[in-house]
Amino acid sequence: MSGTYYISAEKMTVGYDGRPLIENINIGVRRGEILTLIGPNGSGKSTILKSIIRQLRLIAGTVVLDGRDMAKLKERDIAKKLAIVMTERIKGELMTCRDIVATGRYPYTGRLGLLAREDRRIVDAALETVHAKDFADRPFSAISDGQRQRILLARAIAQQPEIIVLDEPTSFLDVRHKLELLDILKSMVREKQVAIIVSLHELDLAEKISDRVVCVAEGRIDRCGTPEHIFTDEYIRTLYGIETGSFNALFGSAExxxxxxxxxxxxxxxxxxxxxxxxxxxxxxxxxxxxxxxxxxxxxxxxxxxxxxxxxxxxxxxxxxxxxxxxxxxxxxxxxxxxxxxxxxxxxxxxxxxxxxxxxxxxxxxxxxxxxxxxx
Amino acid sequence: MKGGERKTGFFGRIGAVLSALRRFLDRRRLPIGFAALGILLIAFAILSLAVGKLPMHRVLDGLFNVNSPDRDIMINVRLVRIVSAILLGGALALSGFLLQTFFANPIAGPFILGISSGAKLMITITAALFFSRGGGNSIVQIVASFLGAMLSIGFVLAISNKVKRVSMLVICGVMIGYICSAVTEFLLQFIDESNIIKQHHWTQGGFGGIWWNQVIVIAAVVIPALVLTFLLSKPMGAYQLGETYAQNMGVNIRLFRIALILLSGILSACVTAFAGPISFVGVAVPHLMRRLFRTAKPIVMIPACALGGAVFCLACDLIARTALTTELSISSVTAIFGAPIVILVMIRRKKEDER
The missing domain is CATH 3.40.50 (Rossmann fold)
Structure with a gap:
């Protein structure tokens, strides 16, 4: 099924310590496309993402990146194609925001990791993209969660990847920054033909930005398709097991x-x-x-x-x-x-x-x- | 004093000069910091050569006149001690920095995690087996020390897999240290007397009693390890962001972690083999360097720690040798200066966690 997909999981089984959590996953994303993972808490969205980025060992199956088995690719080559924004908190001891973004240049710098002028320009441009110029030189430990998330996205952008994997990037953001972040993703997709895999909690946002949606529930990929196909009142109700209240798919709002x-x-x-x-x-x-x-x-x-x-x-x-x-x-x-x-x-x-x-x-x-x- | 404010009067002008000076220092923190460390190193080296029972003219005579009766003291006692303190002090601080990077924890260090004590235990065991029969040399000592260090690190790693809490890790390390020290004391009773005297010298810890041929071995271990560490500064910087991001940037985490542990093990083993366990340098110096250079970037921290550790140990050795009429153990001096710094780090860390 890899065909036109830029990255795809084929017959992938994921889980922790060799115990399978979700079996036989077949998903993929093309360049210039956003694939969104939705599903209840604890359904395994993060596990799937961690497996795709090789943080977790696959129990079975393969992940194919740009036509090649990722397990056989060199770390450095993967790093030039795939960037991540994960939920793991980073300390960034005594580092400014700019320093954090500059770590995105890692795969491109020499043995000692010194930045060339071109690297600095790319870091500046990435900071510009996420509207973080005015706090670029503040310590990373002193900024808000929302700003941190943007800095981490800038870091991913500075890596000049062809695919970005994001695990719940909107979690700590207020509504304005949520929209800004997703808008940046959208323009990355449009202008640079980046492929994006993202997990989201906000169904209304998922509905708005996704080209295709993967629904994860109860140890399986429950459904996979276009937002129009997925976001129906009834299906969302069953996917999330909503018993109190209701969900309006058109507005993406819960009652x-x-x-x-x-x-x-x-x-x-x-x-x-x-x-x-x-x-x-x-x-x-x-x-x-x-x-x-x-x-x-x-x-x-x-x-x-x-x-x-x-x-x-x-x-x-x-x-x-x-x-x-x-x-x-x-x-x-x-x-x-x-x-x-x-x-x-x-x-x-x-x-x-x-x-x-x-x-x-x-x-x-x-x-x-x-x-x-x-x-x- | 704010930048735009008009400076009037004498104090205003002094304030302006001071703030300009501060800005100047801030911009050139790197060259000024290293220059300051270099000057301190030279100053303490000169002091260490000069201060002692010999009067000044005999010191100079011993240094520059090949046929002086004081030649032996100057070259084979004082100079060799200075060179050892510089090499081993640098190694110790660097080992501490590597462990701190590995455990992502600013209070890790070879002494606190029980690694130095583990090394000492292995040296004592080898001493009990070989030295009494007239054997034993620098290489055997280093190898034994390295094995002991690795054993302790192994324990600490096994514990760190079970408990994620940093404070627990440190407590376990301290316990491992105590166990090793106790067993060492016990074993020392079985080594025959002439060796006990020799043993006691480095059981207490110190840079005295090291010979030039041993210094060559030390240099042959420490300098390549320093260079290798420096070459690891790029992945180390990535690793400081956390494993997930480091891996995504292209770091082979497994290999990198092994390299980090081996290097810090070799460095602290080398120190223990020749100078015994020395406390707190491994924690305090990296912290001081972070404060001095306002960065945790390995590419700065690695040379800074090596240089800073050398200065710190040289100064402590000078104090240990000259403060009282009898020589103090180096650890008692490093503890007096180092332990308060460790306490400060812990308090600061607690504050940050609560924020």
């Missing part, structure tokens, strides 16, 4: 379980306006009803996940008079309503009717007032 029980309030929503109210009610443990939402509405997935009762119509459809009537009746029975919509048009005319009815009955409340009243 806590809904508050069950008799609805205390009816939320008139739509167009994304309802989501904050749904979440606020869910946090306050108030069961609620929501409506009337077409399945194509932005509010629908969250309402579907969180509402105890949901009045919906098929995608792009309009509620019939009977459906509107039923919803209004239920709203009256609940006796309290919140309206999050600020504009009514042709497609949500039914919700205007609900709003008018609630107003007329004097059961319309503000969400803040409602939550204050509910909270003990």
């Amino acid at each position: 806590l379980p809904k508050t069950e029980g008799d609805p205390q309030v009816f939320v008139i929503g739509g167009g994304g306006s309802g989501i904050p109210a749904y979440r606020a009610l869910q946090r306050a443990d108030v069961p609620f009803a929501a409506g009337i939402l077409p399945e194509s509405d932005l509010d629908y997935p969250v309402a579907n996940a969180l509402a105890a009762e949901l009045f919906s119509v098929p995608a792009f459809g309009l509620p019939t008079a009977a459906q509107t009537e039923a919803a209004a009746k239920r709203m009256m029975a609940i006796g309290r309503a919140v309206c999050t919509v600020s504009a009514f048009g042709e497609t949500n005319a039914a919700n205007r009717q609900l709003y008018d009815a609630a107003q007329a009955a004097g059961i319309l409340v503000g969400i803040d007032a409602l939550l204050k009243g509910v909270e003990p």
Whole structure:
């Protein structure tokens, strides 16, 4: 299967101390492609990565790098092709960030490891790429975890590899730095045709950057394919064994379980306006009803996940008079309503009717007032 | 004093000069550091030649006049002692640096990990077997010492595989050291008397009583080991980032680790074979050098440790020889200067771990 793959594992069995953890792994990545490993904690993502980079001895099978068996390649030759960013903490005693990045030049320097002018230029460029110029000369031990991660990526870039293997590189990063890091990876792939194998915890990010996704679960490669193929609500639920709450693959967002029980309030929503109210009610443990939402509405997935009762119509459809009537009746029975919509048009005319009815009955409340009243 | 601040008045001007001087020193830390070490080395060597029971004119006469009655003392007692202290001191500090790199732990050292004591034990055993029959020479001594060192390192490695905690490793090393010392004491009772006197000289440790022909053997071991170590400075730098990264950079970890252990074993074995176990130099000197040069890069640290160890041991030997009317054991002097440094390192390390 190696064919066009830049690096591939063939019939690889991985594990510790000769005890197999995952058997018969066949995965590969082409140049200019990002392969992402996802799966629950402890499923073996790191083990697979460590085996690919030769940190762990393979129990069976081979890893083929650029058409050649990696076990037969020289360390130095591998080092020029493959760079890593692993979770192992490095001390970097008395080293500046620039020193750390400069270690990436190791395979290219001479016997004593002295940097030539060209090496310095490449180190500078790598620091530039990860936007680390302004703290380049600070001690590595004195910078934040997020900055460290970027420095380690710069180190990998300075190694001028053809493939980079990263083990959960986004773990300690805030959202801005997560996006920055993944954006750098994306441009490495686009501009330099680097191949990337990365393990990620954030499914939303995995969905956005991966060309192909490998799902690792319970001692096997459970599934392998394009993000469109992998990221379905149902599959992610089974892969991670989600029992409480739900996962929305489209948004890549996880929802806590809904508050069950008799609805205390009816939320008139739509167009994304309802989501904050749904979440606020869910946090306050108030069961609620929501409506009337077409399945194509932005509010629908969250309402579907969180509402105890949901009045919906098929995608792009309009509620019939009977459906509107039923919803209004239920709203009256609940006796309290919140309206999050600020504009009514042709497609949500039914919700205007609900709003008018609630107003007329004097059961319309503000969400803040409602939550204050509910909270003990 | 901040850079942009206007300097006025006498103290302001002094402050400006001082900060300029500091910046100047910072930029040229490397050449200035090595020059300072070189000057100290020469200074202590001259002091070691000059200070003693002989008056100055006899010292000079003994040094430069071939027919002087003091020639023998100057060349075969004082000069040989200085050369031994320089070579063995450098070897000791270097061995410590190698062990610290290997265990990724700044408190590792040949004495603390029980390696010196293991070497001494093996020398005593060989002495008991061969010396009493008139045999025994420098080479046999080095080989025995090396075997003992390797035995101790073997134990320490076996323990380090079981316990990952650094403090435990050090405690186990100290225990191994005690066991070896106890067995050595016990064995010494069985060696006949004339040898015990000879033994006692190096059981206490010291650079006295080494002959020129032994110095040649020492140089033949230490200098090549120093050169080999220097050639390993590149993978050593990679190894400081951790095994995973070192391997990815192209270091053959197995071979490298073996080379590191062999070199540090040979160096500390050579020291123990001729000067006995000397405490704390292996830990203290690399630490002082890291502080002096503000780097842990092997390419700087290896020559710095060799030079720094030489200066440190030369100074301690001078004190041991001249502080009191009777000669002190070298270890008691190195401990007084070295042990506080080790305590400082441990405190600093604790702080860093908590951060």
